Amino acid sequence: MNTPHPSPLLAKERGKFSPRVIVVLGQTATGKSNLAVKIAKKVNGEIISADSRQVYKGLDIGTGKITPNEMKGVPHHLLDVANPKKKFTVSEYQKLAISAMADILKRGKTPIICGGTGFYIDAITKGVVFPEVPPNPKLRKVLENKTAEQLFKMLEKLDKARAKNIDAKNKVRLVRAIEIVKALGKVPKITEATPPYDFVKIGLYLPTDKLQKKVEKRVKQMFQAGLLKEIKKLKKSGVSEKRLQEFGFEYDKPTLEKVISETVKYTKRQMTWFKRDKEIKWLDSSKIKTFSYASFL
RNA sequence: GCGCCGGUCGGAUAGCGGCUAUUCCAGGGGACUGUAAAUCCCCGGCCUUCGGGCAUCGUUGGUUCGAGUCCAACCCGGCGCA
Numbered sequence: 001m002n003t004p005h006p007s008p009l010l011a012k013e014r015g016k017f018s019p020r021v022i023v024v025l026g027q028t029a030t031g032k033s034n035l036a037v038k039i040a041k042k043v044n045g046e047i048i049s050a051d052s053r054q055v056y057k058g059l060d061i062g063t064g065k066i067t068p069n070e071m072k073g074v075p076h077h078l079l080d081v082a083n084p085k086k087k088f089t090v091s092e093y094q095k096l097a098i099s100a101m102a103d104i105l106k107r108g109k110t111p112i113i114c115g116g117t118g119f120y121i122d123a124i125t126k127g128v129v130f131p132e133v134p135p136n137p138k139l140r141k142v143l144e145n146k147t148a149e150q151l152f153k154m155l156e157k158l159d160k161a162r163a164k165n166i167d168a169k170n171k172v173r174l175v176r177a178i179e180i181v182k183a184l185g186k187v188p189k190i191t192e193a194t195p196p197y198d199f200v201k202i203g204l205y206l207p208t209d210k211l212q213k214k215v216e217k218r219v220k221q222m223f224q225a226g227l228l229k230e231i232k233k234l235k236k237s238g239v240s241e242k243r244l245q246e247f248g249f250e251y252d253k254p255t256l257e258k259v260i261s262e263t264v265k266y267t268k269r270q271m272t273w274f275k276r277d278k279e280i281k282w283l284d285s286s287k288i289k290t291f292s293y294a295s296f297l
Numbered sequence: 298g299c300g301c302c303g304g305u306c307g308g309a310u311a312g313c314g315g316c317u318a319u320u321c322c323a324g325g326g327g328a329c330u331g332u333a334a335a336u337c338c339c340c341g342g343c344c345u346u347c348g349g350g351c352a353u354c355g356u357u358g359g360u361u362c363g364a365g366u367c368c369a370a371c372c373c374g375g376c377g378c379a
Contacts, residue, residue, distance in 0.1 A: 120333080131331075187330070
């Protein structure tokens, strides 16, 4: 990485200077995008989205993607980089995000990662090393017809170690594990290669009652903005019904009520993920006005 | 008033004589090795020294070794007939 940069970009860590990367994460509907833009303006930053669905072209309204207007001139990366008809994966995300960070730093600016997909954020900030085994659609198709029990028995024969700690009832995981074993002989032990950056993680959350209201408002706006039209458009462009389901509840025959309740549930799952990361500094987003960037930078 | 049907965990639902009363949804907690807004697990009446203990299927009584399940009466709701 490169040449040292003037102060806000650098942090002192164990006597060494590593480039600073700001991470804005947290629950849906807490105003992450907004805060990220504000910070970007202050620190001369560029934003890298960390959202598993905003990577797709054409998924705008349902994913709550930031509009060009809202970007206020701040460059955004990793939005619209994938074709919705094809599957995008964490691994691809990781590669793109890492090179985006390097690129931004090379130009003397601060990368700001912003998003709510915990798995994607960990992929970059913790440097999870994924086995070099691309998805194998043919194999998956065969395996998906089997029961979890059958898959687990298969895995037990192929790789005892992985079978021991895998969730024996989770078909998605079992299929992936078998896919890796078939390619590599076994599932490599999980490793992490922490990237040479100083990540500052800011977590946004809202108290339950406020979150509920915010979600209701957000979802109503989604429908007003033309969520249904967006879905029609996707269908017209050749995105299958099945594929739409994979994009989550907003894209699977959405109704106002359903999307609101599913979103609230989702925000809880998000917190379950984020709670494990002790490095996150949490911030009540309803008190954002009193937030001083200085305390984090 | 008579007849029929029904009353089971917050809601919906299975159970039609036998040991731990089912499933789904909503609720709470959790997991996460290339699908991650996905996928999956646990909890859910009360008490517990975590071994277990005590309840419970509208109410009361009865039949039975044993009743959510059968019988009777009553209460509540729906439909039909007057």
